[in-house]
Amino acid sequence: MAFTPPVTEQRFVLDHVAGIGELAKTDRFAAASDDVVDAVLEGAGQFAAGEWAPLDRAGDTVGAKLTDKGVVMPDGFREAYRGYVDGGWGTIGSPEAFGGQGLPYALATAVLETLGSANMAFALAPTLTVGAIEALTHHGTPEQQQAYLPHLATGDWTGTMNLTEPQAGSDVGALKTRAEPRGDGSWSIKGTKIYISFGDHDMADNIVHLVLARTPDAPAGTKGLSLFLVPKYRLDADGRPGAFNDINVVSIEHKMGLHGSPTCVLSYGDNDDCRGELIGAEGGGIAAMFTMMNNARLNVGLEGVQVAERATQRAVAYARERIQSARAGSPSREPVAIIEHPDVRRMLMRMKAQTQAARALVYYAAGQVDRANLGDADAKKRLDLLTPLAKAHGTDLGCEVADIGIQVHGGMGYIEETGASQHFRDARVTRIYEGTNGIQAADLVGRKLSMDNGATLNALIADMRGGAEADGLRDLINACETVGRNLLSVDIEDRLAASYPFLTMLSVAVCGWLMEREAKAADALGDSDFAQMKKAAARFYVGQIVPEALGLKAAAMAPADPLYAVGAETFAA
Amino acid sequence: MAFTPPVTEQRFVLDHVAGIGELAKTDRFAAASDDVVDAVLEGAGQFAAGEWAPLDRAGDTVGAKLTDKGVVMPDGFREAYRGYVDGGWGTIGSPEAFGGQGLPYALATAVLETLGSANMAFALAPTLTVGAIEALTHHGTPEQQQAYLPHLATGDWTGTMNLTEPQAGSDVGALKTRAEPRGDGSWSIKGTKIYISFGDHDMADNIVHLVLARTPDAPAGTKGLSLFLVPKYRLDADGRPGAFNDINVVSIEHKMGLHGSPTCVLSYGDNDDCRGELIGAEGGGIAAMFTMMNNARLNVGLEGVQVAERATQRAVAYARERIQSARAGSPSREPVAIIEHPDVRRMLMRMKAQTQAARALVYYAAGQVDRANLGDADAKKRLDLLTPLAKAHGTDLGCEVADIGIQVHGGMGYIEETGASQHFRDARVTRIYEGTNGIQAADLVGRKLSMDNGATLNALIADMRGGAEADGLRDLINACETVGRNLLSVDIEDRLAASYPFLTMLSVAVCGWLMEREAKAADALGDSDFAQMKKAAARFYVGQIVPEALGLKAAAMAPADPLYAVGAETFAA
Known part of the structure; x- marks a missing residue:
């Protein structure tokens, strides 16, 4: 089923909930004029609907595969990712100093929503890259920023977050991956990380892993953790991807959904030849991780909006086409579209309302990100309070709406070819990952x-x-x-x-x-x-x-x- | 993970909610003595845990396959089905006149719960057979009953329900399958039926399809429908399965779950050589269908209990084993099993409570079936009122509990090998089928x-x-x-x-x-x-x-x- 980007709704919520007009009055966001905002929403919508949405099903049915050349994406993903980079869709909210457009985070949120509604699994690649950009922007040295940010901002290179280990899920303090100084300012990284979304793939020239690891003699628990930047390929003298950095893909997980997003087990330093750079202070890993993670949490809440929007569109289209039974109490015995039946109508109204509610919540939080970036301390506090709400309730609603979407389809909802069940399977992990x-x-x-x-x-x-x-x-x-x-x-x-x-x-x-x-x-x-x-x-x-x-x-x-x-x-x- | 049949709980709910002791005081159910009830629950539990539960995962991963010899079940299913027939587990509630044990329906419910907790997809075969038995018991002629019931009661042959057609889902009145009299008392059946659970398989010698079809010159809508018995193989002079009856499997559906249950598209009479027998009166199809369907609805509500029980056992076991983080507010920094964390404990308590609630609801309704069969008119009315509650709320709870089960597992819940996601996928259809x-x-x-x-x-x-x-x-x-x-x-x-x-x-x-x-x-x-x-x-x-x-x-x-x-x-x- 075709995906129709909800640009009118997005613009409306940006205006009345995120307050983008107010943001555009500041020097920093002066570029966010009415025309630019409209053009970005329209353009992102056309791109996502035209290039990404058609690959959503192949992402599910073919999926990413681990081969002896690393992870290979299904046909079409490479080109569609190239289109994303070339169209500048990754640069909306990134710093202008590094090739970004410096537009409000709230607008970047709307663009990411559209990409993810078109193809939720695919949109995880940009989502994770944003986390790496945030970490480097706030904690990297000028040299690190210069070396990596321009490539991450465009999406030329992608980023990942490496927290979890088999024995350490929600308990980050139990991590065991080690980083030892090599004497030249770089660090030798060794350990196994699990659940690494887009931990490997064939769409970009380099992958920049942000890795939590423990330094020698560091205290136990979270205080002993530091954050390291560990590229798949080390940069050569010209700053281009060079030597392979001894990061091996052990496996990709067999997940219930999101098959278009390779979830990797990565082994660092099997041959003791994996090098990383410290990001921020030694022992400052948790603080740096939260920098990555807080916006990542909003973006996962946004995944709830993404899937809710797509599932709702699919259910509404089906309910308008599917003719079944006369309307109760109607003198006519003519069967009608099921959208006319009260309980189906109730389900669709609930889907619409919950989707809009989730979007309002996440965009409102996104507007606080922009205000916090402008130095508004109260907005920062409100953002901190809203982040767990946006993540948890946004994803709860995404799952609920996808679930109702199946029900609207009746028996067809349980048949994979219909597409409703993919949303249901894809959505389920959003209530689990990123905390x-x-x-x-x-x-x-x-x-x-x-x-x-x-x-x-x-x-x-x-x-x-x-x-x-x-x-x-x-x-x-x-x-x-x-x-x-x-x-x-x-x-x-x-x-x-x-x-x-x-x-x-x-x-x-x-x-x-x-x-x-x-x-x-x-x-x-x-x-x-x-x-x-x-x-x-x-x-x-x-x-x-x-x-x-x-x-x-x-x-x-x-x-x-x-x-x-x-x-x-x-x-x- | 091993399945532990909840026999203490089942016995308790049979006693205090279904009132099986009261039933045992009647002549009809005098056989349901304390010892017999215990022996049945224990025996069914041992059989299901030992023979059916180990096949649950292969049912999902291998699944039923359509071959040129018809539908083939995964390895082990044939033998495990044979064990079910030989153990007499299908005969608990069936009429004694036809080889059944004539025990209370409530006890049969407990047995079916155990089978389905062990292997929900597999248990659909007996579940559907019960519907065919009900239809024949109430609407068949003595000859039809004699010919078919003894084989259905033991499970030697299985039964199916054929209602849905592509254009007629919830709107049964829109059915188009035709039945024409052949002049010898039998009918020629022609049409396509969809969503036929266990519509074909290789575990039994015959399959008895109950088919809603329209007779010539019948009025439009539901009043023109009649019910037909259409065996896969016609009975020969000795009453044994003989000539193939021109029923062809067009395809099996690619479902989100329940892969161990082949959901067939069946084409009747492609070569104009499919014969059926009228069950009940011409035009009485809907009444007969409701006879099948009402108990089937309770049994689908029971599927909610089945999956809830299994998902809860799996989540409790995981939460007791998985060590992660110290307990909040505890002076000790030692990590504990996650069952000790309040929000995990809340989820597990909810799973336990909802599972018990679903069981109480369905067993209570099952107790009313027995009372209705004893001639209690008030019990019949209460049963009628409770049936939609048991079906809908029972399955809502099954899905909710399976969903929480994933959450308790965290990231592991989204990985197929863990097993939690199978319950979630399997359960989802129960809120759709049987109305x-x-x-x-x-x-x-x-x-x-x-x-x-x-x-x-x-x-x-x-x-x-x-x-x-x-x-x-x-x-x-x-x-x-x-x-x-x-x-x-x-x-x-x-x-x-x-x-x-x-x-x-x-x-x-x-x-x-x-x-x-x-x-x-x-x-x-x-x-x-x-x-x-x-x-x-x-x-x-x-x-x-x-x-x-x-x-x-x-x-x-x-x-x-x-x-x-x-x-x-x-x-x-």
């Missing part, structure tokens, strides 16, 4: 809630309360305040036990607040189809989804106690 | 709610109110009453728009009521591990899951209006 959604919830009630002893949360709640109109939404905001205050007063186990329900409640409150704001803005658009759909989706969201979230209050107020009423061994009884 | 869950919700608010103008619902609510103790549960029961009364007063579109939220609310109310009952019964067991887990799960269910369902009240009270605020074409805008 599981449970880790996001822990981050929310741990570090984020404690920031300023709750002041950042209180500021958000005050803003929401100032804007919210519907009674149900005000009830939910009040409940979030009550729960937040309670969580600050209880011990860490109680907080963690309540973390996920609270994360969902707060996310829905933010989405409801933003959806109401969008509905008001849509009033000014008269009765265009877009405005009507927006208002209907917002009304559904506030009327039906917001009250559901209020149903989580009991869980969010409950202590950890009931979970530990029985011992671990009793769970297997 | 999508949306169709179940429509059945609930249409036919079932209108029965006796709501008296059956009111009786259930009165029973629940009499038993329920927790305030939250009482609130939910009251809300169900309010919503039910409102739905009876509004038009059909409003009812349908609210159908799914109402179905979920009512299902959770029933589950909460039964879980409270189970917790009380567990009090009598002292502090065994089983009793402690039961009480903890029930407490979690009533304390956290019940309030969530109350959050659906706004949606269940909402009219259809907001869904139709925009036209179908606007959804694509």
Whole structure:
């Protein structure tokens, strides 16, 4: 099924939620004029729909393959990636000093959304590259930046993040990969990393791995970790990819979905000949990693939007074409398109509303990235608070919408050729990688809630309360305040036990607040189809989804106690 | 991972929810003594864990294949099916007159649960056979029963249900398959049927297809449909499988899961040589189909229990083994098994509670089948009301639990070799087939709610109110009453728009009521591990899951209006 880039919606949300007009008034983002924003959205949409979307299915059915020449992508991916580099689609948000366009992060978010809706697995390559760019921009030396950033900014080279090891998943402090100084300023890297997205492929001339490793005599735990830049090919005297750097692909994982994205097990230094450069300070690996990871988390939340948009388009198209049964209560016995049946209509309305809500949440956070980059300290704090929400709730919604998409298709939804099930399989990992959604919830009630002893949360709640109109939404905001205050007063186990329900409640409150704001803005658009759909989706969201979230209050107020009423061994009884 | 049949739990729920002791006091079910029930549960568990569970993964990875000799099952399935027939595991609930054991349907339900937890795809073969047995038992002539039932009861032959055609999914009235009288009392069948589970395979000597078809000059719509028995091989003079009956396998579907269950497209009468027998009256196809389908719906709800049980066992085992991070707030920095972390513990507790809730719901309905068969008219009405709940909510829970199971595994959950993703993929179709869950919700608010103008619902609510103790549960029961009364007063579109939220609310109310009952019964067991887990799960269910369902009240009270605020074409805008 053809993919139609949602440019009207994207522009609308950039305007009314991310506040791109306000950003364009600053010197830094003056280039983000109305015309440029429109041109970027239109151009990215045409490119993604024309070049990337047609490869989505081959990515799933053929998939990336490990050969004796390394990982080989399915036919067409090399050329389509070249088109991405040549079109400058990777450079939107990258620093101008290194060949980027220096446009707002929020706009780059919209472009990445479009790429990922067209081909979610493929879009992981740029997504990871952004992480490497962030790490180098904030922690690299001028020499490192000059050597690598121009190539990463265009996408000529791609980047990866190497955190996980077999014994260390969410527990980064347990990492064992070693880095030893070679005496010439470089480091010898040795160890095995798993779950490396696009850890190898044949689309770019070099791959820049960012690797967390432990230096000699470093303290145990996370404080002993440093970040290293480890290229697949070392740079020669001219700064071009030269000698192979002893990084070997052990295997690629057999995943349930995202087959177009090779998830590699990488072995560094099998022949003791893998060299890396330290990025930032020795022992500063965790701080540097969070620089990479925070934006990566927003971009994973964005994957929720990507898949939700595509799944919704597919389901709507199917429901408008599929003729089945007369409408209940209708005098006519003529069968109608299933979109006319109330429960199907309810599912589609939910898909529309949840997709819009996810987009509002992620774009709102993206707008805070830009404000934080402009030096707004409050925006930075709000971004920190919103990041776990955008990641976890954005991906929860992506999975929910893909799931409903299957249901709308009925039996056809379970047949692979239809395409609905690919979205469902592809989406599922987004709730796991870049910190599981449970880790996001822990981050929310741990570090984020404690920031300023709750002041950042209180500021958000005050803003929401100032804007919210519907009674149900005000009830939910009040409940979030009550729960937040309670969580600050209880011990860490109680907080963690309540973390996920609270994360969902707060996310829905933010989405409801933003959806109401969008509905008001849509009033000014008269009765265009877009405005009507927006208002209907917002009304559904506030009327039906917001009250559901209020149903989580009991869980969010409950202590950890009931979970530990029985011992671990009793769970297997 | 080894499968451990949950025999203690099954026995407990048979006792306290299905009331098997009461059934054993009747003449008809006198054979269901304590010893027999225990022996059946134990024996089925040993057989399923030993013979069927080891084939579950090959069913997924190798799958059923279409060859020029028809559908071939993966290695080991033939022998394991033979073991099922020889062990008499198919005969538990079948009529004694035809070689069955005539034990309660509730006990047969427990046996089928165990088989399906061991190997869900495989268990579809017996599940469908039960439907054919039901149809013949209620609508077949004595000759037809004598010819087919003894072979179906043992499982020597398997059965299928043939409803769907490409143009007719949920709209059965649109079926086109034709049956023409041949003048000798038999009928000539011609047409194409899709989504036929185990429509062909190499495990049994014959396959008995039950086929909905249209007779000449029959009225349009569902009233023109009749049910036909169409064997793969016609019976010879001795009643043995003889001549091939011109039923051809066109293809098997490429499904997201359940690869061990061949889903066939069958073409009847390509050479005008396919013969069938009419089952029941001409034009009585829909009534006969519902006989098959109602129990099949309970058994699909049971598939939710099957997959939930297996996914939970897998997740608990993983979470007890996987060591990762120290416990928050603990003075020790020693990493612990992840089951000790609050959010993981919450997920596992939810899996346990939802699995038990699904089992309680389905077993309770199964107990009503037995009472209805004993002539209890109220039990029949309650069964009719509960059937859509058991099917839809049972499968919703199966999918939810399988989904959480992936999350507990973290990154490993997305890797196929782990096994968690197979449950997730296998489970997804259960919300679609045998009437999508949306169709179940429509059945609930249409036919079932209108029965006796709501008296059956009111009786259930009165029973629940009499038993329920927790305030939250009482609130939910009251809300169900309010919503039910409102739905009876509004038009059909409003009812349908609210159908799914109402179905979920009512299902959770029933589950909460039964879980409270189970917790009380567990009090009598002292502090065994089983009793402690039961009480903890029930407490979690009533304390956290019940309030969530109350959050659906706004949606269940909402009219259809907001869904139709925009036209179908606007959804694509």
